Amino acid sequence: MTQPLARLQRILGYQFQNEAWLQLALTHRSISGKRNNERLEFLGDGLLNFVIADCLYQQFPDENEGRLSRLRATLVREESLVILAHEWKLSEFLIMGSGELKSGGYRRDSTLADAVEAIIGAMHLDGVAMPDMQAHIRRWYGERLLRIEASDALKDAKSRLQELLQGRKLALPTYELVSVTGEAHEQHFQVRCLLAASALTAHQDIITEGEGVTRRVAEQQAAAAALAVLELGAGQKNGIR
Missing domain, CATH: 1.10.1520.10 (Ribonuclease III domain)
Incomplete structure (x- = not known):
């Protein structure tokens, strides 16, 4: 062996x-x-x-x-x-x-x-x-x-975020690679998700970050965080606390 x-x-x-x-x-x-x-x-x-x-x-x-x-x-x-x-x-x-x-x-x-x-x-x-x-x-x-x-069982976070923004005819999110750390065989990715200011985002940019063992995983986490911010904003707008 x-x-x-x-x-x-x-x-x-x-x-x-x-x-x-x-x-x-x-x-x-x-x-x-x-x-x-x-x-x-x-x-x-x-x-x-x-x-x-x-x-x-x-x-x-x-x-x-x-x-x-x-x-x-x-x-x-x-x-x-x-x-x-x-x-x-x-x-x-x-x-x-x-x-x-x-x-x-x-x-x-x-x-x-x-x-x-x-x-x-x-x-x-x-x-x-x-x-x-x-x-x-x-x-x-x-x-x-x-x-x-x-x-x-819902669609992945990036797909849900994209569909939400497309449904409101808003600009799609952009994903930026912030850093890659670790050895080549064991890398760790940090990614930033940016949503441009709009009525849906309370007229201000939303910036969230995610991390993971692949860039794709990090982007999914950043998208999920952005969705959470949007859902929180919608809840507050509707009087939900």
Whole structure:
């Protein structure tokens, strides 16, 4: 067993019986057009969707199919998988061609998300039974799964903010990258969201900030903060305290 793969398995909390499955799950298509992690990604995507669907079905007995589907989409979308990838420090373990490495492919959100799904597929082929797979996925998601609310099935914050402003025929928000800190494999982003002054914003600019392990996550947080400011303003305007 190689030292890096041993370290990753400790992070995952799972010891592979056949380490070749894990190596394949980490292998990017830039290494080989045939022997790469894309088929495992396909398998892992299906397994993850099933497990999350089962968890939500048990967790929300009164929610309808549409709301459960949107909740599941929130948990399995790329941003959520990238968070897992950063927690696992997955960019340190990816196997890819020199060109892809030089272009920063090991930091690309889609690559990291695909590798998370491929690892799940690899674990299944390594012999992990479905109850155990569910236990692993629950542990990885942790509080993000336990604390998700039915209201989280709404569209993501950036989409809701954009639709709100478009509906009022107002200028769309702008997002500015404030800072990027940390090493290349473990970066932290800070983003600013600016809403130009309008009747909706009480005739003054609204500036909010968000942060996260990817720029996209940081932008979502900044947008959510802007929505909260707008909702608070609307409540006060209507006499709500």
